[in-house]
Amino acid sequence: MRSFRLFAEREDAERFIEGLLQGGFHPELRTTGQVFDVTFTAGVERETHVMLPVEEFVKAEVWLEQQTTASHGDMPPDHYLTGFTDVELREVVRDADAWAPHDRAWARTLLKKRGRSIDDDEVSRIRAERLEDLRRPEKAGTGMLLAAILMVLFGGFVGIVIGWSMRYARKTLPDGGRMFRYTEADRRTGTYIMIAGSFLLVATFMLLFGQGHR
Known part of the structure; x- marks a missing residue:
C-alpha cells in the first residue's frame, strides 16, 4: 500500500x-503524526493519507477522470483553464498527480474544441514519458549543501539531520513506486556530512565535558 492522495481534513x-x-478499488485511511522535512519543501502537523495498492494507481486515475465527466458536467465558461x-x-493532462481529475478532463475537452485533441494512447504515452523523467534522481541544491x-x-x-535526509530521502512516483x-x-x-557532523558533535561534547571536570 502506498499513499495515493493526501488530505488536510479527515x-x-x-x-x-x-x-x-x-469503483471497486481497495483504499485504506492512514493518519500520520507530525512531519518534519529538513529540505523545507513540505511539512504539516497531521497528514491524512488515502492508501492504495500500487497496482491500482494508474487504473484509479483513469477511473477518477471518467467519473468527473459525469459528476461535474460542462466546464464553466469563465474557468481559469480557458486562459x-x-x-x-497538455501539461495539465500529463501531470495526473498534480491536477484534480475534473481539471484533467476539462483540459482534454478544451484541446478537442481547439482542434488539438489527444486520444487515450497519447495520454498514456506522455504520462509514461513524464514518469521516466521523475525517475531521474534530483540534484541537491547548493543552498542545501x-x-x-x-x-x-x-x-x-542539524547538519547530521540534513545529511541523513540527503542520504535516505525518498519520493513517491505517480504510479506508486518509491525511489531515492x-x-x-x-x-x-x-x-x-553525517560522519563529519557526528565526529564534530562528539568532539564538542568531549571538549565541554573535559573542561567541566578540570
Whole structure:
C-alpha cells in the first residue's frame, strides 16, 4: 500500500475513499503524526493519507477522470483553464498527480474544441514519458549543501539531520513506486556530512565535558 492522495481534513479523505470503494478499488485511511522535512519543501502537523495498492494507481486515475465527466458536467465558461495555452493544457493532462481529475478532463475537452485533441494512447504515452523523467534522481541544491556544511561546522546535529535526509530521502512516483530522491553522488555527500557532523558533535561534547571536570 502506498499513499495515493493526501488530505488536510479527515472528512474529505473519507468521502474520497467512499468513491474509490464504489469503483471497486481497495483504499485504506492512514493518519500520520507530525512531519518534519529538513529540505523545507513540505511539512504539516497531521497528514491524512488515502492508501492504495500500487497496482491500482494508474487504473484509479483513469477511473477518477471518467467519473468527473459525469459528476461535474460542462466546464464553466469563465474557468481559469480557458486562459491556458495548448501546451499548458497538455501539461495539465500529463501531470495526473498534480491536477484534480475534473481539471484533467476539462483540459482534454478544451484541446478537442481547439482542434488539438489527444486520444487515450497519447495520454498514456506522455504520462509514461513524464514518469521516466521523475525517475531521474534530483540534484541537491547548493543552498542545501551549504546549509549542511555550516550546520556541521557550527553545531553538528542539524547538519547530521540534513545529511541523513540527503542520504535516505525518498519520493513517491505517480504510479506508486518509491525511489531515492537525490543522485548517488549527493547521497554519498550526505553520508560524509553525517560522519563529519557526528565526529564534530562528539568532539564538542568531549571538549565541554573535559573542561567541566578540570
